[in-house]
Amino acid sequence: MTASSAPSTAPGFFDRLRAFYLRSDAAKGYVLLSPVMITMVILLAAPLILLVVYSFWTQVGLQVDTTFTTDRYNDVLGKQSYHDIFWRTIGTSSLVTLVTVGLAYPMAYYVAFGVKKYKFVWLILLTIPFWTSYLLRAFAWKVILGFNGVINSGLMTLGVIQEPLEFLLYNQTAVVITLAHAYAAFAILPIYVSLEKIDRTLLEAAADLGDGAWARFWRVTFPLSLPGVIGASLLIFVPTTGDYVTPQLVGGPTGQMIAYSIQVLFLKVGDWPLGAALALSSMAAVGILVMLFVTAMQLAVRQIR
Amino acid sequence: MTKPTRAAKRMGDPGGFLAIFALAYLLFLYVPVLFLPVFSFNDSIFVTFPLKGFTTKWYEQAFADQDMLRALTASLQVGAIASVTATILGLLGAKAVTRYRMPGQNVVTGLIMMPLFIPEIMLGIALLILVNTLFIPLGLFTITIGHIMLCTPFAMAVLTSRLDGFDKSLEEASMDLGESPWMTFWRVTFPLVAPGIISSMLLSFIVSFDEFLLSFFLQGQQPTLPVYIWSQLRFPNKLPGVLALGAVILIVSCILVVIAEWVRQIGTDERKVGVA
Numbered sequence: 001m002t003a004s005s006a007p008s009t010a011p012g013f014f015d016r017l018r019a020f021y022l023r024s025d026a027a028k029g030y031v032l033l034s035p036v037m038i039t040m041v042i043l044l045a046a047p048l049i050l051l052v053v054y055s056f057w058t059q060v061g062l063q064v065d066t067t068f069t070t071d072r073y074n075d076v077l078g079k080q081s082y083h084d085i086f087w088r089t090i091g092t093s094s095l096v097t098l099v100t101v102g103l104a105y106p107m108a109y110y111v112a113f114g115v116k117k118y119k120f121v122w123l124i125l126l127t128i129p130f131w132t133s134y135l136l137r138a139f140a141w142k143v144i145l146g147f148n149g150v151i152n153s154g155l156m157t158l159g160v161i162q163e164p165l166e167f168l169l170y171n172q173t174a175v176v177i178t179l180a181h182a183y184a185a186f187a188i189l190p191i192y193v194s195l196e197k198i199d200r201t202l203l204e205a206a207a208d209l210g211d212g213a214w215a216r217f218w219r220v221t222f223p224l225s226l227p228g229v230i231g232a233s234l235l236i237f238v239p240t241t242g243d244y245v246t247p248q249l250v251g252g253p254t255g256q257m258i259a260y261s262i263q264v265l266f267l268k269v270g271d272w273p274l275g276a277a278l279a280l281s282s283m284a285a286v287g288i289l290v291m292l293f294v295t296a297m298q299l300a301v302r303q304i305r
Numbered sequence: 306m307t308k309p310t311r312a313a314k315r316m317g318d319p320g321g322f323l324a325i326f327a328l329a330y331l332l333f334l335y336v337p338v339l340f341l342p343v344f345s346f347n348d349s350i351f352v353t354f355p356l357k358g359f360t361t362k363w364y365e366q367a368f369a370d371q372d373m374l375r376a377l378t379a380s381l382q383v384g385a386i387a388s389v390t391a392t393i394l395g396l397l398g399a400k401a402v403t404r405y406r407m408p409g410q411n412v413v414t415g416l417i418m419m420p421l422f423i424p425e426i427m428l429g430i431a432l433l434i435l436v437n438t439l440f441i442p443l444g445l446f447t448i449t450i451g452h453i454m455l456c457t458p459f460a461m462a463v464l465t466s467r468l469d470g471f472d473k474s475l476e477e478a479s480m481d482l483g484e485s486p487w488m489t490f491w492r493v494t495f496p497l498v499a500p501g502i503i504s505s506m507l508l509s510f511i512v513s514f515d516e517f518l519l520s521f522f523l524q525g526q527q528p529t530l531p532v533y534i535w536s537q538l539r540f541p542n543k544l545p546g547v548l549a550l551g552a553v554i555l556i557v558s559c560i561l562v563v564i565a566e567w568v569r570q571i572g573t574d575e576r577k578v579g580v581a
Contacts, residue, residue, distance in 0.1 A: 043450055110323045140337050
């Protein structure tokens with residue numbers, strides 16, 4: 001594709017290349033695409049490949065022994081505490097996904113079917129939190145749920161409770177609440193888009209054929225919106241399995257997630273190969289669970305139809 | 306698709322109950338965040354009810370902090386470079402994918418969009434390994450390249466959707482009427498694409514400015530603002546200052562988002578039909 005790779009210096013070669021370039025859409029396209037492509041290869045693909053390579057190496061003191069070994073994966077699989085924190089992470093992320101999608105669906109439905117005017121105002125209102133600092137939103141929940149926080153001090157001032165409620169902060173529930181709030185926009189937008197796309201005449205047809213409102217929803221609207229629901233679930237589930245900030249701020253000892261173990265291995269212990277193996281094996285496991293989930297959802301859709 | 310009748314348009318219309326739910330949902334989204342500005346004016350070091358009295362001293366304290374100002378400057382620099390670079394890359398890339406058909410195009414777009422679907426901690430450790438392998442010292446430079454990688458998919462998405470609705474025949478008409486390619490770009494293409502560029506730069510800037518985890522892994526001596534805020538969270542006496550700073554950041558980014566979304570819709574008919 002590039003001139004430098006061609007050995008020929010025969011006259012007319014560059015003219016032919018130029019003619020090819022002018023004729024070929026693909027060549028023109030790739031010339032335009034190459035800056036962003038090269039950037040992402042260097043800053044994304046190469047680092048991820050290096051991460052895989054590192055996971056087959058061994059940390060010896062401050063040096064890395066580059067002999068190929070699968071021992072790091074054995075270390076990860078053989079350590080019970082990693083299994084525990086991994087499954088806790090999966091549990092927390094599943095709960096977050098369920099809560100977030102469950103709350104977002106009616107909201108998206110309302111904007112798609114209920115809002116007649118100023119739809120874009122609703123959409124902007126629902127997207128703003130997505131763009132604002134995630135760190136600060138998680139921090140806000142720490143302030144709210146804290147031992148001396150907004151909820152406890154508020155309820156005590158009102159005389160509803162005498163002692164602060166200790167179950168609010170530093171546990172899994174606090175992590176689920178904070179993440180469900182943080183990822184709301186991820187759920188609403190894909191569901192909204194799939195609802196908005198539904199051909200309204202299909203609903204009319206269902207009504208003409210005698211379906212009531214609920215039957216219409218379950219047999220027409222809901223199955224047609226499932227791509228949005230699945231998309232939203234993935235957009236929440238996958239990133240939250242790697243979340244670091246929220247468990248650190250509000251999770252306490254029982255709310256810790258896998259990202260913490262990875263961070264410790266990289267920035268505190270300094271065992272990068274083990275950290276790489278832990279990160280990659282958890283992501284692979286997450287990937288398998290996601291595929292199972294998507295397959296199950298597709299089978300469920302077939303059942304409904 | 307046949308044109309829906311009026312009855313069909315009303316189909317699936319939820320009742321008033323869902324409107325109440327929608328309002329409650331908006332409260333759930335916004336009220337927790339509103340506690341930051343509320344307590345940032347509270348004359349007490351503790352974030353507790355009842356409110357003690359009005360003060361602006363936390364703002365004065367926060368903005369007199371030299372470390373905070375240095376971190377703010379660092380974040381502004383990183384954000385400016387990352388958003389401009391990501392937007393240039395995204396503009397060229399968006400032009401390529403909307404105008405030309407290329408073999409393997411989906412693989413490349415998949416790669417560009419990948420950072421949106423991978424947990425950030427993976428991106429952080431992978432980049433840390435990269436800069437370590439290349440012997441690049443950790444610092445604002447490493448943070449900046451991380452942010453460029455993270456902002457590019459956002460820029461690409463915003464600009465692709467902008468260029469997708471772009472009518473190619475307008476450019477051709479301009480060329481047919483005798484304008485040079487350069488003048489065609491300035492007088493036809495640019496005005497049509499400019500809202501997308503502005504929106505992409507603003508949104509990329511916000512993504513970079515708020516980004517914590519990548520910066521946390523790639524930081525050297527000089528932290529960015531979110532990394533600085535993170536380090537302050539350990540000290541209870543710094544809490545009110547963080548509240549004040551957080552309130553300012555939230556309000557400024559809300560304003561920027563509204564501008565970005567508003568600009569993005571200029572010249573499109575999305576306002577009538579919603580984001581398709």
